[in-house]
Amino acid sequence: MFRAFFKEGNRRELKGIVRNLILTISIILCIFEIWLGSVGSMDLYQYTTVFYPLILTAAFLQFTATKRIKGNQPTWPDIILAAISLSIGVYFLINIDLYLTRIPLFNPLTPLELAVGIATVLLTLEATRRTLGFTLTSVVLVILAYVFWGQHIPGAYSHRPIDFNHFLDDMVFTVNGIFGTPLGVAATYVFLFVLFGAFFTAAGGGDFFFRLAATISGRSVGGPAKITVITSGMFGMISGSPTADVLTTGSINIPTMKKMGYSPVFAGGVESAASTGGSILPPIMGSAAFLMAEYAGISYGAIVIAATVPAILYYLGIFLQVHFRSIKEDMPTLKEEEIPKVSDVFKEGWIYLVPLVFLVVGIMNGMTASLAAVLATAIVIVCSWLKPVYRIGYKKLILIFEEVIERMVPVTMACAAAGMLIDGIMLTGLASKFGTLIFSLTAGSLFLTLVATAVLCIVFGMGMPVSSAYILTAVLAAPLLINMNIPAMNAHLFIVYYSCLSAITPPVAVAAFAASSIAQADPIKIGLNACKLALVAFILPFIFVYDPGILLQGDLWDITSSIVLSVMGVIAIAAAVEGWYKAKLNKLEQVVLFAGGLLLIVPGMLSDVTGLIITVTIISLNRIKAKKILNQPILEKKPEDVDIREA
Incomplete structure (x- = not known):
């Protein structure tokens, strides 16, 4: 039982009253998010205290405490934890005006505030462990231990004593901790783009992607593998999650590649590498790009423009390796009857390009990413009405809302944990101390500092979501890179790239592990194969630091x-x-x-x-x-x- 505690729980297939509760939460949250992204206006602390307790409630109802617990109904401890989470949301809803005007640390916390603060921290830790495993949770616990006992460490890494009242006030009742920027990004941009992706897929956009990919690559040698590269990139761009993309598109792509004669390891490697690249593929990219926009103060449109060429080079490298491998192994093409005509694909599916084009044009013309996502989702719904098979009615609408909440629970927990990490690092001054350590170890060498930063991203990314790996490395290493005269765009994009690549880098390559369950092959071998296929991506971040031309910076x-x-x-x-x-x-x-x-x-x-x-x-x-x-x-x-x- 103790060993089971170190692993995440299982996702339940809820039924009955509990599922109806989740559906109610889903409807409330989705309507709230659409309002907030389109016409609503709230302070960061205000909308995160509405959003987070509802997600926290869903987390305890949807995930078991350990993998050993079976069944589709929450246990009494789960129900109690969910009730406490919901109560925290009610508390903040009633007292929000107080916290929007309150001066932090000016007065000691009341007994009730202490109880709310302690409960919020403990619930966050437990929900993070359940949904994401012990890796990220253990990193948070190490930082918290450093906050409370770091003053006893001799030498430069000691810090001033931080009392419990100070810690709890800053962590829960300000925007410096749990309810800070990472959670704010999850509650706005990420949520609305996940919503857009869910609607786009439900409206038939996924089928359009597959047919388009088959048309483009089906007749060339190794067509099935090339289709995998294209479809996984497109889906990954929308989902922003390498693991989710592997499990979605890989369930079709990997068996198809194996059937055509590719080895299970190669099939899993292609799927893992292509899915991972979706998080850096414009125009949508993943949650790390939204975090970068907020944390680095760079417009999302500028990030999209800068990331375009490196993303194309990433997929060009994978596509060419697949091409050369397919020729070398004399792989077959798709049968002619399996390849749709270009005219038929666009005649039947051109309408799915409308929301994507609107999304790109809107963001490039200064529209906020949130509003663009809301309007693009509305366009998708209208498009579905023109397709009787995929028409989105109110029943399908509710199911999509439920799917969005299911996808958002792990992302939100990662962002809440990232907020705790940031606050712990800032309270103790660890970022500047860490920067000094890296600078001394690398003797001020830019190249060695970049290598150290890349290794840091990969280490932090072991078992963590891309967003957590990015934000933690950005807090620790980005200021050092910027102080070495690297532009903020280049420095943060360097970190985003390696945070994404951690998903395929052994020994803990989450995308490769997801692919292994479908390919029935060794996840380490799949991860190594994926790294080989994505080799160009490991080189590119160093290049655009030294040569910003591929980020479209400089003269023509x-x-x-x-x-x-x-x-x-x-x-x-x-x-x-x-x-x-x-x-x-x-x-x-x-x-x-x-x-x-x-x-x-x-x-x-x-x-x-x-x-x-x-x-x-x-x-x-x-x-x-x-x-x-x-x-x-x-x-x-x-x-x-x-x-x-x-x-």
Whole structure:
């Protein structure tokens, strides 16, 4: 039983009265969020104290305490915890005017406020453990231990004593802690984009994505794997959760790839890598991008523009590796009858482009992300009315609301835990101390500091949601990077990238573990394969720190040259990793071509020219080799050495 405590609980399939309660909470929250995102106006503390207790209530009703507990009905302890959570919401609703005008720390907390504060902290810890596991919870507990006993640590990492009243006041009754910016982002942007994604899928947008992907890639070699890359990226862009995307699209894509002859490990790796990239794919991206907009003070539209080219390069790398692997292993295409006509796809599904285009245009023209999401959702509903099969009526509407709350519970708990982490770090001054430590260990080297930051993101991302890994690293490392004259956009986007990549980085690669349950393969091998497929993504963040051209920063020549050279570099790296271009590459050719591709991406005239010469030479020799093999008598040819389709 004690060991079970260190794992998250199971999600229940609720029925009866309890499910009706969840449906009621779902309807109230969704209506509240739509109002808040469109015409409503509230202070951060006010709307988070409405939003969070309702989500907290749902968490205790929907999740068991441990995996050992079976059944679809909450136990009495669950009901009591849910009732306390709801009572906290009622307390804040009644007393909100007091806390909006109150001066924090001026007066000691009353016994009732102490009770509310303690309950809020303990409930947050327990709900985080139930929904996300012990990893994130343990990090929060370590920070809290440092808050209370850090003054006893000798040396530079000691801090002034912080009494319990001070801690609780700051953590619960201000916007510095649980009810701070991360929770505010969950209660606005993230919620409304999850709502949009749920409506878009229910209205038939998911089917449109699959058909469009089949049309684009179905006839080319390795079509099923390429369809996986496209559909998983599109779904991941909307969901913002690598794990959720793997479980949604992977349930179709992975068995299809296995059936076509791909190994389970490769199929799981493609799905994991493609799903993970959705969190950095404009125009929607994931919760980390919304947190970045709030925390770094950068407009969401600017983030979307800057992230566009790196995201394209990310998916180009995966797509090309899949392409070269498919040719090398002589993978089949889809059957002609399985591929819809382009005209039919757009004739039947063009309407699904309308809300997406509106979303992009609205955000780019200064509309708030929340309002754009609300209006785009309204457009989706109207679009569904034109499709009798997918028409959204009031019954389907309620089910969608329920699905949104189910998706939001883990995200919200991650953001609430992130708020606790931020407050603990700020109260103790740990951020500046940590920055000093990193600076001393890296001897002031920018490259080594970036490596340390990347490792930090991956470590924090082990078992944590992307949003938690981002916010924790951003608090600790972003100020240090900015002090080293890295623009805020580049520094924070660097952290966002590596926070996302933590989802496929072993030993705790949450997206790979999700894929392993479908592929029936070793999750570590799937994670390593996904990292191989997403290799370009591990290089790109370093590049856009040194060469902001791929973030569309600088003059036209710098931007154009950076993009062209980066595309060539990605092609070279993908071919080198897979050992194939037009014909088989030997080990030496692979190493040299990889070096050439890397030099093309690395900024600098000397590296660009050297990389260009190396890449063009190896690729030209490979083309000549392929032609020679094709011109050989048929009996002398080795099928594994050449792309037979080039004949």
